[in-house]
Amino acid sequence: MRYFLFALGLLGLLASAHAQSTAILEGNVRVAGTATPLQGAHVILEELAQGTTTDAEGRFQLANLPAGTYTLTVRFLGFVPYRQAILLQAGVTTQLTIILEEQTVSLGEIVVAASGLPQSRTDVAASVGLLRQEAMASVGALHPAELLNRLAGVWLMTPTGEGHLTAIRQPLTTDPVYLYLENGVPIRSTGFFNHNALYEVNLPQAEAVEVIKGPGTALYGSDAIGAVVNVSTPSAPDRPLLQGKVEGGSYGYGRALLSAGTRIGAHRVRMDANVTRTDGWREATRYARQSVVARWDWGRAGSRARLSTVVSFSHIDQNPAGSSALSAEDFERNPRLNYTPISYRRVWAFRLSAAYAYQTARSRLELTPYVRYNITELLPNWSLAFDPAIWDLRHRSLGLMVRYHHELQPERLRLTSGIDLESSPGSHFEQRVRATRQGKIFTAYTLADTLYDYYVTFWQAAPYAQLEVRPLQPLEFSLGLRLDWARYDYDNRLSVVTTGRHRRAPDTSRAFVHASPKLGWVYRLDRSLTLFGSYRHAFRVPSEGQLFRQGATSNTTHLAPVRADQFELGIRGALWSDWLAYELVGYQLEKRNDIVSYVDAQGVSQVGNVGRTRHRGLELSLRLKPTEAFQLEAAWSYTGQWYVSWETAPQSNLSGNELELAPRVLASLVLSYTPSFWKGSLLLFEWRRVGSYWMDAANTVRYEGYHVANMRLNLPLHSRVSLSGRVLNLWNRRYAERATYHPVRGSELSPAMPRSIYLSLQYHF
Known part of the structure; x- marks a missing residue:
């Protein structure tokens, strides 16, 4: 017993001596002006490469530190970084109150x-x-x-x-x-x-x-x-939130929005609901949706951990004219006409994800498991004339996203790595319909034989890494590499068919492996002027429909991924104390191995990765705020898009032509006015221009494009009540949302909605 007491006393003396030879640093971080505690700020002693993050009360503590003089850095996004030399004395607890100034970006x-x-x-x-x-x-x-x-x-x-x-x-x-x-x-x-x-x-x-x-x-x-x-869905609030909005407008439009949330103990919850319906401005274009999003931000995941669970559900039921086009004559005489009133689309979409993040001073681990379930039932209007069928498309998913951020050297070297995993079994069912047509209008249909019925499971595993390097304070490089492995397992539940318009392949599997390199750089000339550039490679695997819905093509299961390479160069900045903010970007994007349907020399329908296109453009964004009351936002782009290699038949080579439905000019202006005499009010005038474009791939007919204006007004009537109104297509112009040309059918125009007026009332409880 005496030896035990002696050893215990010796340990106590050693512990006391160690405590007296080390130092403790503790304190709190607050926002300048409001003294609000700042949660999640990074507190780092640079020479020791030790750090922590502040808790919900803005507090932090670093213990067992060797005595000495160190550089303390405190960083939080959106705030000016704080740096201070501090002296830590052995056996002394140093206490600090650190105030961070918000940063203008x-x-x-x-x-x-x-x-x-x-x-x-x-x-x-x-x-x-x-x-x-x-x-x-x-x-x-x-x-x-x-x-x-x-x-x-x-x-x-x-x-x-x-x-x-x-x-x-x-x-x-x-x-x-x-x-x-x-x-x-x-x-x-x-x-x-x-x-x-x-x-x-x-x-x-x-x-x-x-x-x-x-x-x-x-x-x-x-x-x-x-x-x-x-x-991004809204975070759950710290304080009780309850607000509602009801809207009504032209063509039987109505919408109700409800948001509610609060803090319950250590947890925060929020729910958003959206119920929308309209009769549609064209004949037989009824539409309805119901959406709910619920979020739970957990408060007991730990001082360094965060956990947010989001559940989303949407149900959509519509009788769409969609992009259903009219002849040029009907477009002018009766744009409300709908050739396909029997078409429909019903969608159920459910998603659940739980984002967990554990953060230390120099690293952050994120785990996001998720599930999803999608059902789409439709009678497509775009195929009623040549391939009428009802479709039932379903898939469910189970996935996990793992991501790890680590600052190898604070402010200089950061590595982000991770892996995406997913399994998505699904099904594709099609049944032929016999459609009844009176003149141009499809009026009814009856069910016929089954065309496709197959199961297909999509698998994915994709590790990646992205390194951000700052060799000099104003210069930063980002280097990334992603390796995607994807696989389809296809199970045909009907007989194999090798002839006709609806061929069906035997059971098979297809796997793809693709590497995607990325490189970018940013150079800050000063606080308000930045140059940037990048090279990014991308790809897409063929969809399940492209691989296994064979149609009249002799073979589709051999298709390979489409590849794309983009070079981008840009400048962004601000002038005159942010009176003018701007961004100008130029890019060239080239797609290779694009999927092309063509007829070979023997007259057999084929599909293959033989297409190549080029896309070049300039994009300009401006924001001017000459006074507190007025602001102007402008967006403009100019593009050129061409077929580089695209042959659809021995006598039909589109190489060198411009792509159809690719306007050279897109432009937008938004002028806002917030008068000082009516606090909280806002008047918006919007103008939108879509330039001319080719209506067909052969470049024979060109659509002139259109411009349209809208106006919006928001008026607070009370501290809790506001009234809003908007007028869309202010000048009531008749134009086509999309215009195409067919050598037999001629011009086909999808009419845009005429002038429409909407009012809404919002109440904050």
Whole structure:
């Protein structure tokens, strides 16, 4: 016992001596002006390479530090970094109160999509368009196009309902060349792409939308060729929130939006609901949607950990004219006409994700498991005349995104690495219909034989790494590499068919391996002027429909990935104390191995990776704020897009032609006025120009394009009540959202909605 007590006493003396030979640093970090505690600030002793992050009360502590003089750095995105030399004395606890000043960022924007971490847009070696919650709220958009078309080089076509065709550094297309995300998680599986993906997201109540134009960074794989579009859901509030908005307008339009949230103990919760319906301005174009997004920000994940769970559900039921076009005669005489009133589209989209993040002073580990389930039932209007069928498309997904950020040297060297894993089993069912037609109008249909019935499972594993190096304070390089492995397992539930218009392949599997290198650089000439450039490679694997819905083609299962390479150079900055902010970007994007349907010399229908296209352009974004009351935002782009190699038949070579549905000019102006005599009010005038473009691949007929104006007004009536109104197509112009030409049918024009008026009332409880 005496020896035990002696040993215990000796240990106590040693511990006391150690405590007296080491130091403790503790304190709190607050926001200048408000003294608000700042959670998540990085506190680092540079010479020791030791650090921590502040807790919910802004507090931090570093213990067992050797005595000496060190450089203390405190950093938090959006604030001026704090640096101070401090003396730590043995056996002494040094206490500090650190005040961080908010930092003015040119163009005033923080983005997360490029690196997975919040960063100033001035630090990104890419052109990233950003729409924030306040701007989105002022628009009160009926359709995603009203928001995204404000960005330079972006054109979303507006069919009926909330579907869309997209053109971002590409012609207007339904091809899978865009990657759509919600909180960084793909909305749909790669193999089951849908060009209407944004209608599965509750965009009117989103917190922000980011658009990386052109191929994505190493964080993103297949489909990220034309753009990466990320929609962020709002965080749960610290204080009770309850607000509602009701809207009504032309053609039977009605919408109700409800948002509620609060803090419950250590947790925060939020729910957003959207119920929308309209009769449609064209005949038989009814549309309805119901969306719910619920978020739970957990408060007991640990002082260094964060956990957020998001559940999203949308149901869409519409009778779409969609992009259903009219003859030139009907377009002029009766644009409300709908040739395909029997068509329909019903969508159920469910997503669940849980984002867990554990952060230390120099690293951050993120784990995001997710599930999704999608059902689409439709009678496509675009194929009623030549291949009428009802479709039932389904897939469910189980995935995991793992990402690790590590600052190898603070402010100089950071490594982001990770892996994306996913399994997505799905099914594709088609049944022929016999459609009844009276003149030009399809009036009814009956069911006939089954054309396709197969199961297909998409598998994915994609490790990646992205290194950010700052050899000099104003210069930063980013180097990335992603390796995608993808596989389809196809199970045909019907007989094999080798002839006719609906051939069916036997059971098979296809695997793809593709490496995507990325390189970017940013050079800051000063706080308000930045140069940037990049090379980014991207690809897309063939979709399940391209591989296994064979049609009349002799073989489709041999298809390989489409590849793309983009070079980009840009300048962004601000003048006269941010009175003028600007960004100018030039790019060249070349797609190779594009999928082309063609007829060979023997007259047999084939499909192959034999296409090549080139896309060049300039994009300019401006924001002028000459006074507190007035602001002007302008976006302009000029593009040239060509077939480099594209032969569809022995006597039909399109090489050298311009791509159809690819306007050279896109332009947008938004003038806003916030009068001082009515605090909180806002008047917006918008002008949009879509330039002329070829209506066919042969470049025989050209559409002149169009310009359209909108006006919006927001008026606060009370501290809790506001009234909004908007007039779309202010001048009531008749124009085509999309114009195509067929050598037999002639010009086919999809009419745009005439002038429409909407009113909304919002109440904050």
